[in-house]
Amino acid sequence: MMADRTDRRAHRRLRAGDCNLQSARVRPGHDLGIVNISATGILVESSYRLLPGMRVDVRLGRNQHPIEVVRGCVLRCAVADLHPDRISYRGAIAFERALNWLGHR
Numbered sequence: 001m002m003a004d005r006t007d008r009r010a011h012r013r014l015r016a017g018d019c020n021l022q023s024a025r026v027r028p029g030h031d032l033g034i035v036n037i038s039a040t041g042i043l044v045e046s047s048y049r050l051l052p053g054m055r056v057d058v059r060l061g062r063n064q065h066p067i068e069v070v071r072g073c074v075l076r077c078a079v080a081d082l083h084p085d086r087i088s089y090r091g092a093i094a095f096e097r098a099l100n101w102l103g104h105r
Helices: none
Strands: 023-026 030-038 041-046 055-062 065-083 086-095
Touching: 023 041, 041 065, 055 086
Parallel strands: none
Antiparallel strands: 023 030, 023 055, 030 041, 041 086, 055 065, 065 086
């Protein structure tokens, strides 16, 4: 039997460049690489380990200028890459409120 591959996401995912975002940072100052973002959440990569259930403030920016700070909750985080001198994590953060400027599906 074939699995249903219908995308049930409520909001479309955008790459950082598609919405003109250059930076993301979680307090107290850890840089995040944006894998993708939607109006209700963000998938990030970082050398900083995000703990599931942790509440975080994500600062989004363009050209080194913050455009918005949004509060969220870490849904999951796992090791994405291992190197002898560093570990990279990939984590998903659900926003407490929608970023309407990102648009909907």
